[in-house]
Amino acid sequence: MSNIKYKFLELSQVDAPYRQEITDAVKRVIDSGYYIGGTEVEAFEDELGKYLEQFDGERVVAVSNGLDALRLILRGYIEMGQLHEGDEVIVPANTYVASVLAITDCRLRPVFVEPSLETYNLDTSLIEQAITPRTRAIMPVHLYGRTCWDATLCRQFGMLIIEDNAQAIGAYSHKGGIHGGHLTGTLGDAGAFSFYPTKNIGAMGDAGAVFTHDKELAAVIRAMRNYGSDRRYHNIYRGLNCRCDAIQAAILRVKLRYLDDINTRRTIAARAYDEAINNKHIIKPLGRQPGVDDDYLHVYHQYVVRIAEDSELLRDQFRQYLLKNGVETDVHYAVPPHRQPCYVSEYGHLSLPITERLARTVVSLPIANITRDQAREIAHIINLWHPYIW
Numbered sequence: 001m002s003n004i005k006y007k008f009l010e011l012s013q014v015d016a017p018y019r020q021e022i023t024d025a026v027k028r029v030i031d032s033g034y035y036i037g038g039t040e041v042e043a044f045e046d047e048l049g050k051y052l053e054q055f056d057g058e059r060v061v062a063v064s065n066g067l068d069a070l071r072l073i074l075r076g077y078i079e080m081g082q083l084h085e086g087d088e089v090i091v092p093a094n095t096y097v098a099s100v101l102a103i104t105d106c107r108l109r110p111v112f113v114e115p116s117l118e119t120y121n122l123d124t125s126l127i128e129q130a131i132t133p134r135t136r137a138i139m140p141v142h143l144y145g146r147t148c149w150d151a152t153l154c155r156q157f158g159m160l161i162i163e164d165n166a167q168a169i170g171a172y173s174h175k176g177g178i179h180g181g182h183l184t185g186t187l188g189d190a191g192a193f194s195f196y197p198t199k200n201i202g203a204m205g206d207a208g209a210v211f212t213h214d215k216e217l218a219a220v221i222r223a224m225r226n227y228g229s230d231r232r233y234h235n236i237y238r239g240l241n242c243r244c245d246a247i248q249a250a251i252l253r254v255k256l257r258y259l260d261d262i263n264t265r266r267t268i269a270a271r272a273y274d275e276a277i278n279n280k281h282i283i284k285p286l287g288r289q290p291g292v293d294d295d296y297l298h299v300y301h302q303y304v305v306r307i308a309e310d311s312e313l314l315r316d317q318f319r320q321y322l323l324k325n326g327v328e329t330d331v332h333y334a335v336p337p338h339r340q341p342c343y344v345s346e347y348g349h350l351s352l353p354i355t356e357r358l359a360r361t362v363v364s365l366p367i368a369n370i371t372r373d374q375a376r377e378i379a380h381i382i383n384l385w386h387p388y389i390w
């Protein structure tokens with residue numbers, strides 16, 4: 001028995017509108033008897049390339065998951081001699097741990113930079129002072145689906161820009177990127193995509209993709225994902241097994257066609273929250289800016305509010321209140337990477353007060369399958385919350 005009226009996320013419901021098409025696609029793969037790589041994966045690469053406004057799929061490599069997409073980009077640049085062991089990579093301190101895992105897995109050094117308290121994204125004004133003679137790359141993360149981009153700034157540093165685009169497929173930068181792309185994942189030199197089931201388009205299992213403007217990098221990654229072989233039984237790199245399943249590619253081909261609809265639905269719910277939440281203790285995410293056509297600046301992978309008071313206790317009290325009133329929430333993320341047990345001995349001493357404040361005070365509201373009216377009802381519940389002061 002559950003009195004939860006608004007589940008945080010129910011994937012079976014999210015997928016319900018595409019159920020028949022997905023079933024047909026999976027059946028097609030089973031009938032083909034071809035389960036890893038092959039024509040479904042090639043077709044998905046091609047269609048994702050077209051979606052990203054990059055003509056074809058030559059620069060798209062479908063892989064096993066988002067973490068592997070990031071690792072393969074970094075490994076690819078290492079194979080090409082553009083990155084070396086011990087090089088520093090600038091990364092936002094408040095990201096999902098996978099961004100950092102990819103960096104350390106490749107024996108590179110993460111340099112954590114604080115986010116802006118307004119956008120929750122990398123504070124680009126702090127990049128300059130984080131750069132040392134060993135800095136070779138910046139990894140912007142479009143956290144929660146919001147475009148994190150200052151093209152001029154990134155161009156000015158003249159280093160590799162590797163986007164972690166796991167949360168922001170379909171988001172857009174009206175400024176455009178360093179190689180002329182406008183969609184996140186194509187703004188820098190290479191971008192990693194995740195199709196983990198909870199992402200804006202999710203597979204029914206793990207899947208990911210790399211986009212890069214660099215044809216050589218694409219070719220290296222294509223080999224790297226398949227044991228480092230450029231042709232059968234011929235291994236030019238000490239590669240990995242990071243291939244994409246045909247079934248996942250077939251499912252993603254269906255969902256890719258609905259991506260803009262999915263992002264529009266999320267945006268409609270977000271706008272309703274923006275308009276209806278009105279509680280001085282709750283800070284809404286930075287929304288639409290007057291006069292700017294920013295419809296796709298944010299694709300709301302998460303709709304994240306935060307408690308005005310800097311109190312984890314109050315945040316937890318707010319979540320309890322919402323749950324009692326039938327609204328399930330989540331926290332992304334309660335423990336930042338530098339505080340995780342696997343990193344704390346090396347990076348736990350760092351002073352990252354904004355990141356830590358966000359970790360104490362953020363709350364993610366349901367967004368994936370919420371209508372405008374439901375968002376208004378949830379906002380009404382939020383507006384009736386008063387913090388209980390001890």
Ligand SMILES: *Cc1c(COP(=O)(O)O)cnc(C)c1O
Binds near residue numbers: 065067096208
């Ligand atoms: C989900 C996610 C990843 C990892 O993607 P997987 O497909 O789960 O490996 C990386 N970075 C960010 C920001 C993510 O949200």
